[in-house]
Structures are given as structure tokens and as C-alpha cells.
Amino acid sequence: MSEPSASPANAAAAMTDGVTAITLERPTGMGWMVGVAVAALVVVLFTAALGYLFMTGVGIWGINIPVAWGFALVNYVWWIGIAMAGTFISAALLLLRQGWRSGVSRFAETMTVIALVIAGLFPIMHLGRPWFAYWLFPYPNAMGLWPQWRSALVWDFVAIACYVVVSLMFWYLAMLPDLASLRDRARRRGAQVFYGLLALGWRGEARHWQRHESASRLLAGFAVPLVFMVHSMVALDFSEGLAPGWHTTLFPPFFVAGALFSGFAVVLAMAIPLRRIYGLQDHITDLHVDRLARLLLAASLVMAYSYALELFGGLYTGDHHELAMLENRMTGIYAPAYWTTLVLNALLPQLLWSRRLRAREGVLLTVSVGVIVGMWLERFMLVITSLYRGFMPSDYGTFYPTMWDWAHLLGSLGLCALLFLLFLRLLPLLPMFEIRRQMHEEDPS
Amino acid sequence: MTLATTQNHHRMEVDTPLRTLTLADYRRQREAPRREPPLPSLYPAVPRQGQAWGMSIDLGACIGCGACTVACQAENNIPVVGREEVKRGREMHWIRIDRYFVGPSENPRFLFQPVPCMHCENAPCEVVCPVAATVHDSEGLNLQVYNRCVGTRFCSNNCPYKVRRFNFLEYAGGKDESIQAQRNPQVTVRQRGVMEKCTYCLQRINAARIQARTTGRELRDGDVITACQGACPTRAIVFGDLNLVDSAVARAVSSPRSYALLRELGTRPRTTYLSRVSNPRDDGAGEDR
Amino acid sequence: MAQIFRRSADWLLKLVVAGGVLAVVAVALAWRGYVASQPPMGQPVKQPVPFSHKHHVKEVGLDCRYCHTAVETSSYAGIPPTTTCMTCHSQLFRTAPMLAPVRRSLAEGRSLGWNRVHLLADFVYFDHSIHLHQGVGCVTCHGPVDEMQLTYRAEPLTMRWCLECHREPERHLRPREHVFDMDWKPPRDQLSLGRELVARYGIDTSRLADCSVCHR
Structure with a gap:
């Protein structure tokens, strides 16, 4: 018999009171304010850096010929990957009726939406002429032209657009009953109007619940294949190309696994401090953390397999360009990125086999942050090492990031931090209605 | 102080992009020509009707002077990007001279290879452009439509020859009068954020074709001379219609010395090379220096 | 418990949403007008001389x-250069006020400046x-x-x-x-x-x- 997810000591209403009190009554801590101030400053700098980018051109980055894609694409794939796990946890586990997910699903889904918004910036930023980005959209125009459908980039655009729409709808729909709970418990007029507007008139009728249930399932049904489709399309952005190291059928599943991997790491890295700060140990229990850690371990095994398969592909085919690229990855100028990736993604998570280590928060945090960094380095390695030494030896070049590359990366982190901190302050942290349903299912009395 | 170079690697590594033959080998090949069988492909063969533009570059004639690069730059309004940008790897040479060192480092041979756009029949750049800014025309040219390009740079990533150049910043020089006076009005001046590359001097092809049409005759071999071809002092570059019987380029391509760069990728380039032939003594004397 | 919103909030919200949609449409139309090629089709272009x-x-x-x-x-x-106009207008309508810019152009050696x-x-x-x-x-x-x-x-x-x-x-x-x-x-x-x-x-x-x- 499995351990119940929520402690039976809380009655449903008390639980709702407790969680809504975090949003409505808990005083704004100094930590939060300092965090928001710093994040807001970083966002202002990010906006300035964006302005400079649009005014001057992508040449402010370190990209060149042959390495025409740099940090912008690395960041894009990294953020999209982080976005994936949220949808997986809230949507896939919803369809599989895994009740335990409710502790983490709200902020995982919020992480998805935030990561998506940020990820969507980078493809526009990396364009040479971003003011024509809308040409990737098929609209009737005076030129009589349509997008070029054979290109993975067009379908990437389609996939991201669908994913943004579905994720936003799914996230908002899931929050409606909880926003209504906040509205009903709010004492100040401002809070009542704010949550009242957001709750769209939710009254908790049986009809509402029925529609909510079927709409959630429908959107989850869209979201789950989208998760796989979006990241496969992102992978095809690379594997459609013939560059050594990119042109492999491994990429779509490899990228999907990598995305889930980085996403789980982010959710785990957030779950641990959040439950401490907001006192949510009853809802984000050791079971949740243990399950997330095991998902992380499983994903790391898939990643380890993928790294091995990349090597195998080169050795098995004997293609000399592929072999040269592999050798370059391991011994060339970017070798530190390659080896760090292997250690952080394939080696370090193996610590999670041990139940004792899985229970230690310090170990979990270290491993997750390591995975987050490792996944960025892996994207970096994938993009850069296949480009800097291609087919023609006369074209060998190098990529050195400039301060603007770092500015846009750190700026995106600041934007994420700001949006997440705002979420923590203003929106319901847990899916209270789901927890109530679970509590009822476990203990109908 | 670092030297700004456009090429940072001079060994040929795993492939031999620049092929050389000894005279003995060449004679043997001429007696018993061995044509490599066509590569298998899932794509249908590109039909060659009407004009089929092609170029053949004789590596035996190329002395690496770089006149082709300069002529191309003048003809096509190619910007000069300056020392800092060249150090970053952003030079805008549509045709470049690759230089390879072969042999021992104390006393290597220097070999030169001009590399323009290959105008591949199965161009890998065309498939990946999301807005159809790079397409193939019916005469075999791989076109770059500047006004349609949004600058994703996937085409450059997919070009195995790395012949595509990108305007990372506004290189065009603005409204400076002396630069405006230097420009060729027949060629678009490219804005920042736009990809560009060798066009086989499309403006000259179009002008020659319109001229021939309006005077009621067919295009003849030698009607179109590309800028690089015209500037080459050793006549290493031959350009013309592969479909025209007995055109200079058709004759060059039928030579046993003719080969394509990175043939195993299946790109089927229209720009081909003629291997360099040397006649060294057994002790190595007389080899290229 | 008391209602948070008055009854009027209902149609007010719908009005705001409708207004938002209209605003988007208006911006799109304005942008279309802004990027439309000049001069507009069918509209005669002002010229230095009203050439017919x-x-x-x-x-x-x-x-x-x-x-x-x-x-x-x-x-x-x-x-055409001004001399083409003058092939006839050195004889016909020599002093017509409408053709004054043409004569001035010839006298000063400066082109008339026709608008494309x-x-x-x-x-x-x-x-x-x-x-x-x-x-x-x-x-x-x-x-x-x-x-x-x-x-x-x-x-x-x-x-x-x-x-x-x-x-x-x-x-x-x-x-x-x-x-x-x-x-x-x-x-x-x-x-x-x-x-x-x-x-x-x-x-x-x-x-x-x-x-x-x-x-x-």
C-alpha cells in the first residue's frame, strides 16, 4: 500500500485556508523584496541589452562563419527543455492518474509557462532581421509567398506557437478553482477584485467542475503529444542539417529525454527550498522529492545511453568526419565542456541510486543544480563543436562568447527569477482543488 | 599583437580537398579513365535543360594571387569588414583562396584552391531555409534572395563548404559618397542580417541573356564571363554552359582530372576542380614550393 | 457573502474585451496603410507641370x-530631357504660363524634377x-x-x-x-x-x- 501524499491530519478546508493564507496573509518578506529588486534590475539591463541587439545586429555576439549559431540557440534549447518537465508532470501524470503529482504540479506548470515565454524570445533575437520574423507565419501577402515547408525551422515555429497556447490555457484553467478560493477568502478590496477578475466568475457548481474536468483532460491530451513533438522539432532543427554530430536520428528522442531531464532537475531544485520557505512539507513530502529524484535518475540513464550511442555511431560507421568531430569534442578546445557535461549529467546523478543519499536535501540540490548547468553545457557542446570544425579544414574557426552573449543569458535568468517571484507572491502555490479531491478519495469520511 | 587571418587551419586533415597527381598517374588515368559511379540518392535527378551553368577551376593553373577575390568584391558590392571583424571570422569573401601546407613543417609545399559557391544540384542550404530565401533556379544556379532572407543562418550551418557569408553588422557603409560611387548598380547592396554568397555573377548572366534575346540570337560560349574568371591571370577559372556542345567548361569537366569537392556528401556541385599535376623527380626535387 | 462585483461588471468586461479586439484590428489596418506602396493606386501624382x-x-x-x-x-x-519638350514647345505655347517651369528648366540647365x-x-x-x-x-x-x-x-x-x-x-x-x-x-x-x-x-x-x- 503506497504512502498517502498528504497527511490525513488536515481537513480539506483547513488545507485550503493554509495555502491561501500564504498568498493573502503572509507578509512580504525581506528576502522576496530583495530578490525582486535584484531580478528587476537584471531585467532592466536585459531590456537594454535587447535594445542594443536590435539596433546593432547579431554581430555583437561572438558568432561568425563557421559558428553561425551560438548562445542564442543554446539558451533557446535549454529553456525549452526546462519547460518540458512541467507539462510532463502536470499533464502526463494527470492522464496517468498519478495523484502524487499534485504537490509539485502547480509550480512545475508555472515554470513551464515562464520558461516558454523566455525560450520564445531567443529565436526572434537570433534572427538577422527580426522585424520580418512574421514571414514564418503563413499569411496571405502581396508577394504571393508562403513559408518553406521543408525546413524544420518553420515547424519549430508552429510547434512552439501551439505549445505556448496550450500551455497557457492549461495553466490558467488549472488555476481557476484556486483563484476562486483566493477571491472568496480575500479580505482586502484590492485582492478581491484582482482574484475576482482572474477567477472569471467561477462558482464551483457541479457543471463548472464537470467542464473543468473534461477541459483539463482535453488540454492534457493535447499537451502530452505536444511535449514530445515540440522537443523533437527542436531536435530536428539540428538533425535536419548535415553537420557532423548533428545528422543523426538519435536527436529527437535524445533531446526529448534531455528536456525532461533538465526539467525534472529544475522542479527538484525548486521543490526543496520552496517547501522549507513556505512550510509546505505536508504537501511536498519526502515522497514527492523521492519520486522526482528517481525520475531524474531514470532520465540520466537515458542521457548516459545517448552519449554512448553518439560515440558508437561514429565508431560503427567509421565516417572520418564523424570520428574527427568526436575526437575534437574529447580533446579539442571545447573538451572541458564535453567532459563536464558527462560528469554532471551521467556520473553525478548516479549518486541517487542510494536511498540514503536520495533522502539528503543537500545531495539532491547539488545533483539538480549540476544537471541544470550540465544540460546548458551539453547544448553548448552540441551546437558549437559540430560547427567550429566541419567538413572543410580551411573553414575551421572558433567561437568566443562576448559580454553580450553573457548579458542575454544572465538577463534571461533574471527574467525567469522575476516572473517566478511574482508567481510566488501573487498566485496560488498548490493545486488546492486537486489536493482536496485526493484527500477525499483517501479518506471519504 | 594578433595577426588577423581569414584561414586558421592549413593542414588537409581527414580529406583531400585539393587533389594532386603526378604526371605518371595522370598519364595512366588518361589511358584508362575510371569514372566514379553515381552516388545513390533518394532524390530525383535534377533535369538539365536549357542553360546549365557550371564552373571548372584548374588547380594546376592557380597561383593563389587572389585577384579573383578582389574582382568579385568589386563587382558584387561586397563590404570590407575591417581587421576586428576578420579576427572574429566574419570576412565577406564570396570566393576565397584556401591555402594548404602539405608535407613536413620545416619545408612544406604550398597549394592554393579558390572556393566559390558550389551551386550544388542537391543544395543542402535550400532545404533548411524557413522562408525560401535560397532556392534553385532552372539553369542550375543556387540563388540567394536578399530581400526575403530573415537571417536564421541555418543555410550557413548546412553548407559543408562554408561559402556563405552573413552580414552580422551593418557592413554596407551607409551613405558615404565614395562608397556609393564605387558600387555596381546591377547588384543589390545588402542590409545587416542578410546572408549572401557567390551568384555566378547572375547580373552578368541576366544582362547577357537579355542582350542575346533582344538581338535575336542564342547565348554563345564566352558571352558570360564572371568577375573572378575575367580577373584570373592564369585563366584558371572557366565558366559557361555545361549543356552547350563543346563549351570550354564542358570540355574541362570531361577531363580525367576533373573532380568535385566533398563528393561523398551527394551535393552534386556545379563548381568542379581539375587536379593539379606535378612532375617530381624520384628524390622529390621539382615538387611545388 | 457579498458580491465583489456589481452587475455592470459583466458587460463592462465584455466591452473591454471587444475593445481590445477592435484595437488589434485597428493597429493591423493602420500598419497595412503605413506599409502600402506610395503613391496609392489610381491617385494622380503631383508633378512640376501638369503634363497630360x-x-x-x-x-x-x-x-x-x-x-x-x-x-x-x-x-x-x-x-525625357527638357529639350524633348522644347522640340515642340519652342514653337507652340511659347509663352503659356503652365509651361513656365519648362522654360525655366531650359534656361537654368536644370532638370524639371518629375516625380516617379x-x-x-x-x-x-x-x-x-x-x-x-x-x-x-x-x-x-x-x-x-x-x-x-x-x-x-x-x-x-x-x-x-x-x-x-x-x-x-x-x-x-x-x-x-x-x-x-x-x-x-x-x-x-x-x-x-x-x-x-x-x-x-x-x-x-x-x-x-x-x-x-x-x-x-
């Missing part, structure tokens, strides 16, 4: 090439001579110039419009001899005439829609 094609072509009987001299040999049709009516983007390389050679009449693209009191753009000149003819030239071609005819009417069986002309003039329709035909 109707008078000069229909009433006086001038051929297009009298003024637009380069049209058969060059990509650019040519705007048909302007294509810089990245479009249009060639007049080949179009005329292949049987495209002046009025096909420029409209009924001999009826225009003041000159205006009669066709959109968008890429889509050009492609229409490039994809099916047989719809619009006429025999070479009639290219400058203002009153040539397409016959009832334009398509069969067109196809015959396409064959006779050696027009390769499979390549007419290549990007390289207009863009370099």
Missing part, C-alpha cells in the same frame, strides 16, 4: 518612344526591353495612359501581381508589333493567341517564376 498624356498621346498622336526613348534597348524606359509614378523596390531588377521584346504592351502594366489627364499608377505592381503574368504569360501577351498600340484589344481567343506567341517568341514559362529573373 491624354493630350499628347491621344490628341497630338505622339508615340511612347518619342519621349521614353530607351525603352526598347534598356532596362529603364527613360524620362511607377517605383519598384531597389531589390527588384525590372528590364523594359525584354518585356517589350516578348510581347508585353505598355498599357498592360501602365494602364490606359492615353486616357490619363494626369498620370497615375493603374496597377498594383506587387510581386503577386507580377507573378500572375509570369506564371501564365499567354493571358496577357500581344504581338510585338502592337506593343505600343493604345487601342489594341485582346481577341476573344487571347489564350490561343497567347500560347502561339509564347511558342513563337521562345518564352520558357517553366523558368519565368524563378527568383533570379527579378532578384539579384
